[in-house]
Amino acid sequence: MIEFQHVHKSFGGAAAVQDLSLKIPKGEFTVLIGGSGSGKSTTLKMINRLVEHDSGRILFQGEEIRSFKPEDIRRRMGYAIQSIGLFPHWTVEKNIATVPELLGWPAARIRDRVTELLELLDLAPATYRSRYPHQLSGGQQQRVGVARALAVDPEVLLMDEPFGALDPVTRSTLQKEMLRIHKTSGKTIVLVTHDIDEALSLATRIVLLQDGQIVQAGSPTELLTHPANDFVTDFVGRSDIGIKLLGLATVASHTRRGETATGDALPAHTSLREALSTFVARACDRLPVVDEHGQALGVLHFADLWHRAA
Ligand SMILES: Nc1ncnc2c1ncn2[C@@H]1O[C@H](COP(=O)(O)OP(=O)(O)OP(=O)(O)O)[C@@H](O)[C@H]1O
Ligand SMILES: [Mg+2]
Structure with missing residues (x-):
């Protein structure tokens, strides 16, 4: 569904992503993982053209991503990020309704969808729909960000550390919710994290990046049982690989x-x-x-x- 072919991206002469080739098949839950500065967010943002690649090709459903209008791409791909992202002067309802409004949905349909999403993310609609972002905790803002990404039921979900600021209980609830959404909708999901346990529990495929290059891509079990090199072994946690394998069954x-x-x-x-x-x-x-x-x-x-x- 999405394919990178020898993609490069530099910022001011410094390479952020180098010779990246990667296939993201339809329906996979792909998790991009790696240390800080390894190129995860850059890779994700090149998919929806928030960042333009310098060379190589990025295909979406077989066509170079540059041939799509950026606004079409962003309508077909929900995007959720850890920090910012919410419009500060808009209510929760209006934030979630951004894309439905762009698409000209009738007001009643938008209202129903916002209610449905707030309930899904465990934010009581009566309490939260008319609040402003600054009246929410960090974790609540994140959940609104996820709701917004899901609003028009997009074909692809791009998520950049969407659960970063959440307490472990809420985080685990939302992870389960993502797994459920993935299982029931068969959506193509690409999620960035630096948390190996999050990657192991969510991914059907993990892509480990280092210095803008792929070190290894494979199923959680493959990374644990057949690490490509010592970097992978250390990254997945040398001392508790056995425990992590138990976590997969x-x-x-x-x-x-x-x-x-x-x-x-x-x-x-x-x-x-x-x-x-x-x-x-x-x-x-x-x-x-x-x-x-x-x-x-x-x-x-x-x-x-x-x-x-x-
Ligand atoms: N807009 C930008 N201008 C200049 N350099 C950038 C820009 N965006 C990213 N970079 C650089 O590109 C490299 C990769 O950044 P990227 O944001 O993709 O990393 P990351 O893996 O998402 O890291 P983190 O886990 O810290 O979010 C870094 O060295 C970063 O400083
Ligand atoms: Mg990042």
Whole structure:
């Protein structure tokens, strides 16, 4: 759906992105990750032409991105960023309605959509729709930014550290919401983060950048099990790669069906990483597992965890 072919971008003679070639297929959740200054935001902004590339080609649905009008591109691609972005003199409602208004949606449809999005992002519409950005906390502003990016249900979502200023609980709620949106809509999402745990839990594909170049691109499991070099190993966290691998699998895949055990049960969708923590906290080696309806499913054995990590 989006393809970079040997793309370069410099600012005042200094290369920000060098010889970048990357395919972003439709429906993938791609996460760009890397240290500060590695070229993540520049790469993202070249997709919607907020930054113009110097050379190489960037294709959107097979056509060079320069052949689209910037406003058409931005209408088809929602964009959310960590800091700024909200118009300070506009209410929350008007901020979210920016693109729907550009598209000439009727007022009633816009109002309904704003209500729907505020509820989705857990901001009570009656309280928040008429507030101004300065009357919101940083995290609430971020959620409004995400709502605005989703407003017209765009084909592509570009998100630059959209959950940066959030507390861990809200952050994890919004991450789950993004996963749900991705699963149900099949949207193409490109998200920038420097948080490896966020990348591992969201991405279908991770692209690790260093000095404006791709060091490795692959699934979370590939990066953990087949790191291209020491930089990748260090980046994904040399000491807890096993723990992170456990984070990619759920209890369901390791449950011995039909067995029974006593104690508080784990839901089958729990990650093996959480299960490991539970084993240690309870000092036990067997845990009962239940399905989403609370029905007994079987037993997770401590001894089976390593089958995943091996
Ligand atoms: N508008 C600009 N003018 C000059 N230099 C820029 C500009 N935008 C980015 N750069 C430079 O390009 C390089 C890549 O910047 P970029 O913003 O893409 O990094 P990043 O990976 O998003 O970093 P961070 O994690 O800190 O946001 C940096 O060295 C930065 O200083
Ligand atoms: Mg950045």
